[in-house]
Amino acid sequence: MTTDSSLNDDMFTLLLEAMKAEGHDTTIALESVSMDDTLSAIGIDSVRAIEIAAYIEGKLGVSFPDDQLARSRSVRDLVELLVRYGRHAA
Amino acid sequence: MSTKEDIAVSYDVSNDFFALWLDEQMNYSCALFEDTDDLELAQKKKLHFMADMAHVQPGMRVVDIGCGWGGNLRYLVNERGVREANGITLSTAQFEHIQRQRLPATTTAQVSYRDYHPEEPFDAAISIGMFEHIATPEEARDGRSVEVYRDYFRRVWRWTVSGAWFSLQTVIGGVLPRTSEDLRELEWVTRAIFPGAISPRLGDIAQAVSPCWEIMELHTRRGHYARTTGEWLRRLQAQRDVICGRWEPTRFEEYERYLRACVMAFERGYQSLVQIALRRIGPDAARRPCAADNLV
Numbered sequence: 001m002t003t004d005s006s007l008n009d010d011m012f013t014l015l016l017e018a019m020k021a022e023g024h025d026t027t028i029a030l031e032s033v034s035m036d037d038t039l040s041a042i043g044i045d046s047v048r049a050i051e052i053a054a055y056i057e058g059k060l061g062v063s064f065p066d067d068q069l070a071r072s073r074s075v076r077d078l079v080e081l082l083v084r085y086g087r088h089a090a
Numbered sequence: 091m092s093t094k095e096d097i098a099v100s101y102d103v104s105n106d107f108f109a110l111w112l113d114e115q116m117n118y119s120c121a122l123f124e125d126t127d128d129l130e131l132a133q134k135k136k137l138h139f140m141a142d143m144a145h146v147q148p149g150m151r152v153v154d155i156g157c158g159w160g161g162n163l164r165y166l167v168n169e170r171g172v173r174e175a176n177g178i179t180l181s182t183a184q185f186e187h188i189q190r191q192r193l194p195a196t197t198t199a200q201v202s203y204r205d206y207h208p209e210e211p212f213d214a215a216i217s218i219g220m221f222e223h224i225a226t227p228e229e230a231r232d233g234r235s236v237e238v239y240r241d242y243f244r245r246v247w248r249w250t251v252s253g254a255w256f257s258l259q260t261v262i263g264g265v266l267p268r269t270s271e272d273l274r275e276l277e278w279v280t281r282a283i284f285p286g287a288i289s290p291r292l293g294d295i296a297q298a299v300s301p302c303w304e305i306m307e308l309h310t311r312r313g314h315y316a317r318t319t320g321e322w323l324r325r326l327q328a329q330r331d332v333i334c335g336r337w338e339p340t341r342f343e344e345y346e347r348y349l350r351a352c353v354m355a356f357e358r359g360y361q362s363l364v365q366i367a368l369r370r371i372g373p374d375a376a377r378r379p380c381a382a383d384n385l386v
Contacts, residue, residue: 046231047273054268066266067291071233 011082015075018055019044035076046070049078060086091202091238092223094180096286101181105159107341110332111325115161119219119259120315120363129321132314136259137165140216143257143307143367149173150213153249155203156220160188160196166216167195178206180223203245211251221260221295227280227288235290239298247302247370256303256368261315263289264359275351276360283348289361299368307367315363316356323349 016030033042039049053069062085072078092100101118112118113133121132122139140162146152148171154162157177166175177198179185185200199206203224224242225235246256267273280287299305326333326345333342355361 047270047277050266050268050273051270057268066263067293069266070263071231073231 007083007087008079011079011086012075014056014059014082014086015052015078018052018059022048022051022055033075035079036074038074039072039078042075053078053081056082056086062086091204091226092180092284092286094182094202096284097180097223098182100284100287101158102183103341104337105183105187107333107337108159110329111322111345115164116159117161117218118158119318120261120311121318121321122311123314123317129318129325132318133161134165136218137162138169140218140257140259140365141166141170143255143365144214144216145255146170146172146214146216151210152176152214152216153178153208153212155215155217155246156223157184157188157198158219159184160191160193160198162216162218163188163196163198164191164193167193176208176212178203203242206245206249208249212249212254213251214254215246215250215256216258217246217256218259219261221258222284222287222289225288225290226286230288235294236298239290239294240300243299243302247372250370252370252372254370255306256370258295258364258366258368260295260364261289262292262295262310262362262364264312264355264362267358267360272354272358272360275347276355279348279351279355282344292364295364295366302371303368304371305366306369309365310362311365312356312359312362315361316353319349319352319356323353 012035016033020030039045044052049072050069053064057063064081064085068081072081108116108118113121113130115133117133117136120136121129122136123132124135126132126135144152146166150172151174152166152172154166154175154177157163157179160177163175163177166172173195175196177188177196178201179198180200180202182200185198188196188198225238229235229238250256267276296305323346326342326349330342
């Protein structure tokens with residue numbers, strides 16, 4: 001059984017993988033990205049955020065709601081989106 | 091909302107330039123292609139439809155919020171027999187154009203809706219293609235759109251008489267593109283052509299009308315805007331030599347790219363268009379605790 005905590009960790013790891021796979025250079029090393037970072041602070045604009053989310057959608061076979069995706073401002077927002085909608089696919 | 095400088099980027103480019111590819115009345119918004127393929131007629135059908143949704147009758151005083159180059163003001167006076175058509179716009183080029191026309195029974199103010207205080211209430215309100223300028227992209231990302239839109243609806247409530255109708259036409263956001271190419275094109279349009287503007291989400295509008303207005307009728311017109319922008323693109327391309335002769339070639343290239351992106355966005359469902367008929371709730375709606383003197 002997957003706990004919420006390990007699911008969060010899994011999704012965070014998946015997010016980092018997506019950033020790397022999509023070739024997005026963050027302004028800090030990926031190893032230093034934390035849940036509390038805002039996307040803009042690590043060099044990810046709104047367009048890049050959607051590109052990263054699209055990679056994860058393909059990977060998990062899910063679609064995230066557009067309104068929630070558009071309002072994701074931080075790494076935590078994205079991870080929560082992944083946990084909520086990727087839970088059954090993970 | 092979009093600043094005066096933002097608005098200048100979008101609308102103060104050159105009246106002569108826009109006249110080369112818009113319809114004769116210079117309606118810079120979605121036309122209604124019902125039983126016609128002709129842009130001129132389709133624009134007139136749109137104005138007719140919007141006036142009907144606002145329950146415009148001869149002798150009324152009507153406000154047009156974001157009146158462009160005055161096409162709707164002219165229509166309301168000449169075709170619908172209104173007593174007074176009052177337009178507001180933030181664009182200097184549009185305001186001066188309307189002033190030069192000396193339209194009868196028409197007043198125009200160059201003012202933000204936030205600073206507009208009409209002396210008498212209006213019998214009806216119409217707004218075509220202005221709502222996109224109310225919230226900024228930053229406000230939308232911060233989740234503040236609904237409160238900004240609600241403030242707008244509250245103000246229009248204050249400008250109108252009990253029982254008034256308000257017809258609203260606006261682009262709305264559709265599905266978010268997931269390909270880099272489409273995302274970048276739409277991002278470019280916002281940055282280069284419509285800085286400070288953002289397409290509202292339909293759900294946000296539906297929330298924000300409360301407690302002042304009731305949605306009575308709603309139509310989506312995505313296909314009609316794909317056709318309108320397609321026609322603008324065709325006309326622009328037909329004027330290529332004229333445009334490149336009078337302005338820098340980049341002017342033509344930028345607007346061709348913008349209109350191609352619009353056609354793509356409406357055809358693929360990234361953007362849509364909505365026309366909404368609103369009935370004023372009253373007389374106490376805007377006096378409820380959340381409203382009145384708490385404007386943003």
